[in-house]
Amino acid sequence: MSKDLYSAAGFYEYVDEKKLMGTKCKSCGELFLPPRPMCSSCHSEEMEWVEMSGKGKLEAFTVTLYGPTRMVQAGYGPKNPYCVGVVRLDEGPAISAQILGLDLSKPEEIKVGTPMNLTFISRKEGEEEKTYIGFEAA
Amino acid sequence: MAAKRFNRGVALVGAGMSSFGAFPGKTTRDLFVEAFREMHASVDKGFDPKDIDECYFGNYSSSQFEGQGFTAPFIANAVGMNPRPAIRTENACASSGTAVRLGVTAIASGIADMVLVGGYEKETDQPTEKVTEILATASDNLYENVAGFTFPGLYAALATAYMHRYGATGETMMRVALQNHENGALNPKAQFGKRIGDFIKMKQKSAEKKGMPIPQWEDEMAFLRDPRANPVISWPMRLFDCSPVSDGAAALLLVAEDMAHNFTDKPVHIIASALASGVPMHDRDDLTMIETATIAGQTAYEMAGVSPKDIQVCEVHDCFTMTQVIATEDLGFFERGQGWKALEEGRTARNGDRPINTSGGLKSKGHPVGASGVGQVVEVWKQLRGEAGDRQLPGEPTLGMTHNLGGSGQVCAVHIFERR
Numbered sequence: 001m002s003k004d005l006y007s008a009a010g011f012y013e014y015v016d017e018k019k020l021m022g023t024k025c026k027s028c029g030e031l032f033l034p035p036r037p038m039c040s041s042c043h044s045e046e047m048e049w050v051e052m053s054g055k056g057k058l059e060a061f062t063v064t065l066y067g068p069t070r071m072v073q074a075g076y077g078p079k080n081p082y083c084v085g086v087v088r089l090d091e092g093p094a095i096s097a098q099i100l101g102l103d104l105s106k107p108e109e110i111k112v113g114t115p116m117n118l119t120f121i122s123r124k125e126g127e128e129e130k131t132y133i134g135f136e137a138a
Numbered sequence: 139m140a141a142k143r144f145n146r147g148v149a150l151v152g153a154g155m156s157s158f159g160a161f162p163g164k165t166t167r168d169l170f171v172e173a174f175r176e177m178h179a180s181v182d183k184g185f186d187p188k189d190i191d192e193c194y195f196g197n198y199s200s201s202q203f204e205g206q207g208f209t210a211p212f213i214a215n216a217v218g219m220n221p222r223p224a225i226r227t228e229n230a231c232a233s234s235g236t237a238v239r240l241g242v243t244a245i246a247s248g249i250a251d252m253v254l255v256g257g258y259e260k261e262t263d264q265p266t267e268k269v270t271e272i273l274a275t276a277s278d279n280l281y282e283n284v285a286g287f288t289f290p291g292l293y294a295a296l297a298t299a300y301m302h303r304y305g306a307t308g309e310t311m312m313r314v315a316l317q318n319h320e321n322g323a324l325n326p327k328a329q330f331g332k333r334i335g336d337f338i339k340m341k342q343k344s345a346e347k348k349g350m351p352i353p354q355w356e357d358e359m360a361f362l363r364d365p366r367a368n369p370v371i372s373w374p375m376r377l378f379d380c381s382p383v384s385d386g387a388a389a390l391l392l393v394a395e396d397m398a399h400n401f402t403d404k405p406v407h408i409i410a411s412a413l414a415s416g417v418p419m420h421d422r423d424d425l426t427m428i429e430t431a432t433i434a435g436q437t438a439y440e441m442a443g444v445s446p447k448d449i450q451v452c453e454v455h456d457c458f459t460m461t462q463v464i465a466t467e468d469l470g471f472f473e474r475g476q477g478w479k480a481l482e483e484g485r486t487a488r489n490g491d492r493p494i495n496t497s498g499g500l501k502s503k504g505h506p507v508g509a510s511g512v513g514q515v516v517e518v519w520k521q522l523r524g525e526a527g528d529r530q531l532p533g534e535p536t537l538g539m540t541h542n543l544g545g546s547g548q549v550c551a552v553h554i555f556e557r558r
């Protein structure tokens with residue numbers, strides 16, 4: 001099982017189950033999101049999965065008109081831009097994700113610090129149904 | 139921790155670069171030959187290339203841009219360096235700042251007396267969308283790319299965090315573009331070599347040719363505010379906030395300090411070399427600064443025994459306009475949150491008290507990523523020797539600095555140079 005590895009594979013296996021999971025170092029207690037198999041503070045490898053509350057605040061963002069191929073294929077472009085940002089969770093760590101529920105026609109009115117709730121974005125890519133992390137303005 | 143020192147001094151005795159721009163049909167080998175030739179000619183008393191001991195070459199991704207991996211021996215071959223050791227360094231956009239660092243350490247350690255340092259990149263063979271994807275491989279492939287971050291997007295996010303905390307606006311960024319294009323217009327090697335006013339004239343001429351109504355703008359800022367002339371790429375970044383897609387190469391000759399006068403009576407001493415690595419963007423405590431730059435800057439100041447106020451010439455890594463503002467704070471030239479005001483007051487212009495990017499910066503000069511770090515050194519070399527032509531800073535500057543970022547700022551190379 002990928003989940004035994006405290007790695008990206010395990011992380012995305014949880015994302016498919018609509019769970020946002022970090023890892024906590026059993027030795028020094030530091031919390032990591034995304035997960036890591038080795039503690040970057042004390043180098044312990046004793047980790048455990050911890051589920052995140054999914055509540056946080058927008059710390060930085062951009063409204064992108066020219067995205068990567070995957071986003072273009074999902075229908076985004078200059079006439080239909082998307083917002084991507086960094087959300088700092090109430091537990092401390094921050095993560096990059098697509099941001100939903102904001103008026104993208106007025107990016108100058110989007111405020112850093114806006115409260116955010118975790119959501120999950122499902123997208124069909126070819127034959128595959130993919131799940132991505134998202135956050136929505138609370 | 140006490141500042142580290144070189145075991146022996148290192149001097150720069152030659153520097154050259156190709157033009158930066160779009161050069162269909164030229165490979166990185168061709169471009170590097172041009173840079174090498176200019177570097178060779180710049181060594182006042184000449185030298186025999188056969189005396190070079192080692193080569194360090196910065197290159198981000200010829201494997202993706204040109205379909206050529208493993209470039210070091212090919213580039214060494216192109217300039218007649220085989221069988222010398224040739225090593226390619228890859229640290230994204232700081233690839234050749236990193237090559238400078240390794241060239242310096244090779245000489246400081248005593249393993250080499252003469253080192254060729256270079257950088258090269260060939261980006262324009264690929265369509266823009268593909269270039270965007272290749273550059274994006276320098277962001278966090280597991281957690282940033284998947285969220286939809288592009289490179290303009292990552293730096294745009296840093297800009298929103300900075301703007302929110304300190305009050306800078308899109309106008310601040312436009313003024314960076316204005317300033318750097320002003321400098322780049324005086325640099326014959328620059329990709330654009332045009333002032334914003336020249337872009338206005340070009341647009342008007344092109345409309346006239348097509349028999350369309352001739353567009354009018356009140357001034358350069360009005361042009362930059364116009365979304366038709368300067369469209370948003372990734373808000374708040376617009377087209378003129380982004381450095382271009384470029385081809386180019388640059389080359390340096392480094393020697394042990396005690397040999398420098400065999401090559402020139404005007405050597406430029408490299409008195410500090412610092413490199414820091416850091417975490418991806420989402421893992422940072424503060425998105426209004428770039429910590430690797432702060433750390434590399436402090437390390438370099440300690441190594442050189444100088445302080446920010448002593449630096450007279452400085453090339454910073456303005457891959458995007460707001461990045462330049464943040465860099466001037468990270469390097470200690472201005473207090474946190476004051477960099478954008480200093481910029482708007484004209485203090486970082488060529489005639490300001492803290493000139494930044496006299497070459498035009500990556501914004502105007504061009505950003506062939508693997509060549510950019512060495513390209514910055516070429517400008518400092520020229521300024522410290524009084525050879526920068528129309529853009530020469532007055533007052534015979536003696537102390538210069540380069541600041542070269544990799545990725546979203548996950549690496550920063552800082553070097554300090556002194557003309558004694």
